[in-house]
Amino acid sequence: MKVNLIATSLLTVGLTLSGALALAxxxxxxxxxxxxxxVVHNGKKVKITRNxxxxxxxxxxxxxxxxxxPPFCIQxxxxxxxxxxxxxxEMIEYLQKIAAGDDSILVIDSRTPDWVKKGxxxxxxxxxxxxxxxxxxxxxxxxxxxxxxxxNVKESEGLWNFEDAxxxxxxxxxxxxxxxxxxxxxxLKFGYPTHKLKWYRGGMQDWEILGLSVIAGN
Numbered sequence: 025m026k027v028n029l030i031a032t033s034l035l036t037v038g039l040t041l042s043g044a045l046a047l048a049x050x051x052x053x054x055x056x057x058x059x060x061x062x063v064v065h066n067g068k069k070v071k072i073t074r075n076x077x078x079x080x081x082x083x084x085x086x087x088x089x090x091x092x093x094p095p096f097c098i099q100x101x102x103x104x105x106x107x108x109x110x111x112x113x114e115m116i117e118y119l120q121k122i123a124a125g126d127d128s129i130l131v132i133d134s135r136t137p138d139w140v141k142k143g144x145x146x147x148x149x150x151x152x153x154x155x156x157x158x159x160x161x162x163x164x165x166x167x168x169x170x171x172x173x174x175x176n177v178k179e180s181e182g183l184w185n186f187e188d189a190x191x192x193x194x195x196x197x198x199x200x201x202x203x204x205x206x207x208x209x210x211x212l213k214f215g216y217p218t219h220k221l222k223w224y225r226g227g228m229q230d231w232e233i234l235g236l237s238v239i240a241g242n
Contacts, residue, residue: 052076052235054116063119063147065239070146072116075235085142086198086229096200099225103205106218109225110193112234118193118222119147130175131193133241134204135228139197140241145231150241153196153203156210171214186217193222198229 052074053059060073081087102109110118115131122129133144134153144150151174154160156167171177171184175192178185192211196203208221232238 052078054236055113061116061120063123065146065148069123070237070239072119072146072237074237080235083143083232086232091200093200095202097202099199099202099205101225103208103223103225104212104218104221107208107212107221107223108219109223111224111226112231112236114222115145115193115195115224118191119145122147128176128190129193130190132195132204134194134196134207135201137241139228142240143232143238144228144241145195146237146239148195153207156207158210159206167210167214175216177216184215186215186220189216189220191220191222192216193224195224195227198227199225200229201227 051059054061054072054074060071062069062071064070118129118131122131131145131148133140133148133150134156135144135150136152136154137150140150151170155162155170158164158167168179171189172179175190177189178187194204194208204223204227208223211221212218228238
C-alpha cells in the first residue's frame with residue numbers, strides 16, 4: 025500500500041513538473057490571439073508586448089500594498105456618471121487607433137514628470153495633473169489653453185464648444201491614485217462631455233503587474 029502511495033506521489037510530482045516546464049516554454053501573449061501590438065510614441069513605432077520571462081517580478085516602484093490614505097485612497101470603480109472605466113485591452117485598442125492615424129484620441133499620463141521618466145505606457149503623452157488642477161495653482165486661462173491647444177476644444181462667444189474635442193483616455197499610478205480622477209472631475213466642470221472621457225483605473229501599477237511594455241518618458 026505504501027509503495028503504491030509513493031509511486032502515485034512521484035507520478036503526480038512528475039506530471040506537475042513536466043506541466044510547469046511545458047508552460048515555461050510557451051510564449052506570454054497579451055491575449056490568446058495577440059502577441060504584440062505596434063503603437064506610436066513621440067513619432068516612433070514601438071511594440072507593446074508582455075514580459076516573456078515567466079519568473080519576472082513586478083517593478084519595485086509598484087510593489088507597495090499600503091500607502092497613507094489620505095491622500096492615497098482606493099478609488100471607486102466609476103469616477104463619475106457617464107465616464108467609462110476601461111481595462112488594459114481597451115487601452116491597447118485606443119493606442120492602436122492612434123497609431124493607425126486617428127487623431128481624435130489622446131492617451132494622457134497624468135503623473136508628474138519624475139514618475140513618467142521611470143516608465144510610461146507607449147503611445148501616451150504626459151500632461152501633469154497639476155496643470156489641470158486649480159487646487160495646485162492651475163488658473164482657468166492656462167487650463168483653457170490646454171483645452172484649445174491639446175484637446176481641440178473651440179471657443180465661441182465666450183463658450184466652450186466640445187463638438188470636435190478629442191476623446192481623452194487618462195491614467196496615473198493605479199487604483200490608489202487620485203490624480204487622473206481629479207483631472208477628469210475638473211474637465212467635467214468645464215463642460216467636457218462624459219462620453220469623451222475614459223479612465224484607466226488600473227494605471228501603471230496594473231500595467232506593470234501584467235508585464236506590459238513601458239517606455240521612458242521625456
